[in-house]
Amino acid sequence: MSGSVLWGNLFLLFWLSLIPFGTSWIGSQHFAAVPMSVYGFILLMCAIAYTLLQNNIIKLEGKDSVLYQAVQKDTKGKISLVCYVLAIPSAFVSPWISGLFYTAVALIWIIPDRRIEKQINKN
Numbered sequence: 001m002s003g004s005v006l007w008g009n010l011f012l013l014f015w016l017s018l019i020p021f022g023t024s025w026i027g028s029q030h031f032a033a034v035p036m037s038v039y040g041f042i043l044l045m046c047a048i049a050y051t052l053l054q055n056n057i058i059k060l061e062g063k064d065s066v067l068y069q070a071v072q073k074d075t076k077g078k079i080s081l082v083c084y085v086l087a088i089p090s091a092f093v094s095p096w097i098s099g100l101f102y103t104a105v106a107l108i109w110i111i112p113d114r115r116i117e118k119q120i121n122k123n
Contacts, residue, residue, distance in 0.1 A: 004059070012046065021042075025038065025039070026039055033091045036087075036095040037089070037092065039102070040102070044084035044085060054067070066116065066119045070115040070116040083101045083105045086101055
């Protein structure tokens with residue numbers, strides 16, 4: 001275990017802990033633009049923190065690791081980041097547009113990601 005992995009994990013947990021605040025604020029403000037955009041920022045930071053944690057683990061384990069082999073092509077992760085980036089300013093055009101972006105990301109991930117499992121079974 002390395003310090004960068006531990007700090008990366010704490011960074012991810014911090015952003016994940018803000019999700020209930022964001023959803024509560026959206027509910028109390030009836031899907032207003034500012035809470036919807038802040039929620040998008042929280043989700044974006046969760047995605048960035050997850051990516052950083054993943055990269056720290058890969059740095060620790062090396063490019064021959066199962067994790068590196070499994071996540072080289074992270075299409076769903078990249079699509080998620082783009083959706084979050086687009087959703088934040090979209091909330092000021094229409095909060096429902098940003099809500100559609102958030103829903104799209106959730107639907108993308110509703111099918112479990114089996115890349116790591118497949119890579120482990122290869123070895």
